[in-house]
Amino acid sequence: MRAEAGTGDPAPGGRVRSLALASWACAVVAATAAGCAGPSPASPPAPTPLGPAARFRGPVTQGHIVEPASPTPVDLSAHGYVEQEFFASGVASAFRPEGPLGSDGKWSVRPVSPQPFKTRLVVRRPADPRRFNGTVLVEWLNVSGGLEASPDFSYLADQILRGGYAYVGVSAQALGVEGGPGILGVGPGGGAGLKAQEPRRYGTLHHPGDRYSYDIYAQVANGLWVSRQPAVLGPLRPKRVVAVGESQSGFYLTTFADAVQPVRHSFDAFFIHSRGGSAAPLEAGSILSARAVPAARIRDDLDVPVFVFETETDVGPLLDYGSARQPDTDRFRAWEVAGTAHADAYLVGSVAGQLGCKWSINQGPEHYVAVAALDALQRWLTEGRSPPRATPIELSSTSPPRVARDRLGNALGGVRTPAVDVPVATLSGEAPPGASPLCSLFGQTVPFSPETLRHLYGSRAAYLAAYRRDLDRTIRAGFLLGADRRSLLDEAERVSF
Numbered sequence: 331m332r333a334e335a336g337t338g339d340p341a342p343g344g345r346v347r348s349l350a351l352a353s354w355a356c357a358v359v360a361a362t363a364a365g366c367a368g369p370s371p372a373s374p375p376a377p378t379p380l381g382p383a384a385r386f387r388g389p390v391t392q393g394h395i396v397e398p399a400s401p402t403p404v405d406l407s408a409h410g411y412v413e414q415e416f417f418a419s420g421v422a423s424a425f426r427p428e429g430p431l432g433s434d435g436k437w438s439v440r441p442v443s444p445q446p447f448k449t450r451l452v453v454r455r456p457a458d459p460r461r462f463n464g465t466v467l468v469e470w471l472n473v474s475g476g477l478e479a480s481p482d483f484s485y486l487a488d489q490i491l492r493g494g495y496a497y498v499g500v501s502a503q504a505l506g507v508e509g510g511p512g513i514l515g516v517g518p519g520g521g522a523g524l525k526a527q528e529p530r531r532y533g534t535l536h537h538p539g540d541r542y543s544y545d546i547y548a549q550v551a552n553g554l555w556v557s558r559q560p561a562v563l564g565p566l567r568p569k570r571v572v573a574v575g576e577s578q579s580g581f582y583l584t585t586f587a588d589a590v591q592p593v594r595h596s597f598d599a600f601f602i603h604s605r606g607g608s609a610a611p612l613e614a615g616s617i618l619s620a621r622a623v624p625a626a627r628i629r630d631d632l633d634v635p636v637f638v639f640e641t642e643t644d645v646g647p648l649l650d651y652g653s654a655r656q657p658d659t660d661r662f663r664a665w666e667v668a669g670t671a672h673a674d675a676y677l678v679g680s681v682a683g684q685l686g687c688k689w690s691i692n693q694g695p696e697h698y699v700a701v702a703a704l705d706a707l708q709r710w711l712t713e714g715r716s717p718p719r720a721t722p723i724e725l726s727s728t729s730p731p732r733v734a735r736d737r738l739g740n741a742l743g744g745v746r747t748p749a750v751d752v753p754v755a756t757l758s759g760e761a762p763p764g765a766s767p768l769c770s771l772f773g774q775t776v777p778f779s780p781e782t783l784r785h786l787y788g789s790r791a792a793y794l795a796a797y798r799r800d801l802d803r804t805i806r807a808g809f810l811l812g813a814d815r816r817s818l819l820d821e822a823e824r825v826s827f
Contacts, residue, residue, distance in 0.1 A: 381441075381545070381594045383552035386562050388416030390450070393531030396524055398452060398471050398480035398499050401679040402487070409491040412457045416562050418500075418553065419448040422538065422545035425589055425612050433654075435588035435629035439612065445538035447546050449507055450524065452480075452499040453562055454490075463494040464569035465708060468551055468597070470579035473505040475768075476512035476521045481576040482603055484677055489701035492813065493708070496563055498554070502547045502582070507537040513578060513616050541614045543582065544590045547573075551596040570711050573597040577672065580605035581617045587636060588629050599711055600636045601704065602628075604672050606649030625653040628662060637707045637717065638664040641696060642741055642759025643672035643773060645723050647730040658719050663710075665703060665809075666723040668744035669694040669757035671773025678772060685768055687761075692773030694757040695749045695810075698818065702811045718808040720745045733759065739776070745809050748800040748818070752793070754778055754825050783827050790827045797822045 395415050406413050423441030431437050456462050467490065471478045480499050483490070490497055501507055501524065509523030524532040537546075551571050554562060573596075575583040580602045587600050589612060611621035628636050644651040645666055658664065671692035675682070682691045706717035724734035724743035734742045739756035749757055756776040761769055778786070787793035801818055804810045810818070 382420060382549055383556045384418040384420045384549040386416050386418055386553055386560055388560055389414035393528050396527050398478045400480055400484045401681050402484045404487050406454060410457050411454050413454045416451045417448055418451055418550050420549050422447050422542040424541040425544060431623045433625045433627060435627050437589040439589045445542055447538055448536045449501045449546060455496040455563055455566055456494055459565045461494040462566045466496045466554055466568045466571045467574045468498045470502045470547060470575035470582055471499050471506055472577055472579045473503050474512045474578045478506040481677055482574045485697045485700045486704050489704050496566055500547055500550050502543045504537040504540050507535050513618055539614055544586050548590055548594040548596040570598045572599045572601060574601045576603035578617055581610040584609040584626060599634050601707055603639045604641055604644050607651050607653035627654050627656045632661060635710050636662050639703050640666045641670040641672050642733050643771060646733055646759060650731055652731040663717045665720045666744045667699050668723060668741040669750040670696040671759040672771040682772055686766055687769035687772055689762055690775045692757060693775045695747045698810055698814050699745055702809055705811060747804050748797050752797045752800045780827055794822060
């Protein structure tokens with residue numbers, strides 16, 4: 331990571347990592363002598379080189395792209411963005427533990443059993459290089475539903491596009507390439523991987539298995555730093571590369587941060603969204619298997635920032651993030667957001683009904699708080715300003731973990747927004763009893779009756795006044811963005827008394 335002008339280098343590992351990669355790239359890529367001159371006699375010894383970088387090919391044009399699934403499509407060109415697809419290949423290693431995998435996350439591993447791989451990248455970037463803010467978000471694409479999806483691009487798109495981020499979605503897991511059932515069964519994707527969906531385009535891809543996913547993901551990140559053709563980011567040159575992943579991908583990023591980041595030093599920060607209490611296994615196996623590591627915290631000796639973003643569903647008994655809670659530090663921040671669910675109406679949309687969820691799923695403010703979290707992480711990296719601290723969601727019991735609720739049914743504690751402090755509905759991360767495993771992730775919304783609204787606020791005008799006061803308080807606290815104020819007010823003004 332390079333320091334921004336006048337801001338210093340807030341992440342100590344960033345400069346070491348950049349220097350190491352520069353040294354490694356010179357040796358491997360055979361760059362020009364002028365660009366890779368040896369150190370002067372006064373220079374410190376070169377850092378230990380980083381691991382290998384993937385080789386890229388593209389942009390791919392044959393056949394048709396299979397877009398990562400998203401019920402909330404975005405018109406990229408209307409926002410001045412271009413999308414291209416590339417293939418990434420190389421030889422990846424699995425990682426074998428050396429010693430126990432303790433709950434403190436301080437795991438020691440070594441690379442073993444190298445295997446060739448070839449996977450795909452979906453790249454979205456500003457067409458005008460002057461709009462690029464220097465940060466590349468690398469999403470570990472999610473395969474829980476039996477197909478590849480990009481939930482964090484969906485949740486963060488507003489801020490990605492208006493903030494000038496570059497985005498790379500990585501087909502990191504074998505299911506996305508080779509096909510197979512998701513962790514909740516075959517799911518809506520039918521279990522067909524890229525190769526089966528569009529063999530003309532993806533027929534040459536090869537994934538050796540999920541134990542290699544970690545190194546594949548690391549090698550893609552390393553490759554973004556290496557200046558060579560084809561330029562995956564076009565004319566853009568990254569200053570920061572950030573790991574991003576939601577749900578199952580968040581479990582894998584937890585393991586990556588604890589086991590692989592200290593070995594590969596591939597990322598300048600982590601945005602881990604909706605992980606549970608356990609970490610994904612290093613060896614082959616589902617995050618639901620006995621190989622998963624329970625109550626796994628993020629190791630506290632990383633030299634890069636880690637931002638963990640959790641919903642009510644994640645904290646509760648279904649995913650039990652509460653067992654892995656840890657205190658905030660100058661390198662770790664966690665937000666638990668009241669009134670939110672693991673997946674919600676913003677992400678899932680009308681698809682919920684098609685999946686058999688026959689009630690109003692959670693309509694909470696997760697996407698609004700998520701973009702504020704991304705903005706806070708960016709400021710953490712570029713200005714050295716830590717994100718605001720938030721109290722955890724309160725629990726009424728810990729075994730099993732149950733969210734404590736007020737008299738209206740909304741959660742106590744956590745990141746507070748007008749949705750729960752000036753409520754017009756009960757917003758819960760818990761689905762009704764009898765929900766299927768998939769629908770149980772979507773929570774529920776129970777609107778208040780007009781009589782309850784009049785009892786709480788007296789009139790629509792009084793409600794809107796209270797909403798505006800709380801909204802402005804939340805924006806000042808840093809948990810919502812001023813850029814979203816108008817959209818949030820529009821939603822409040824649609825409430826009928």
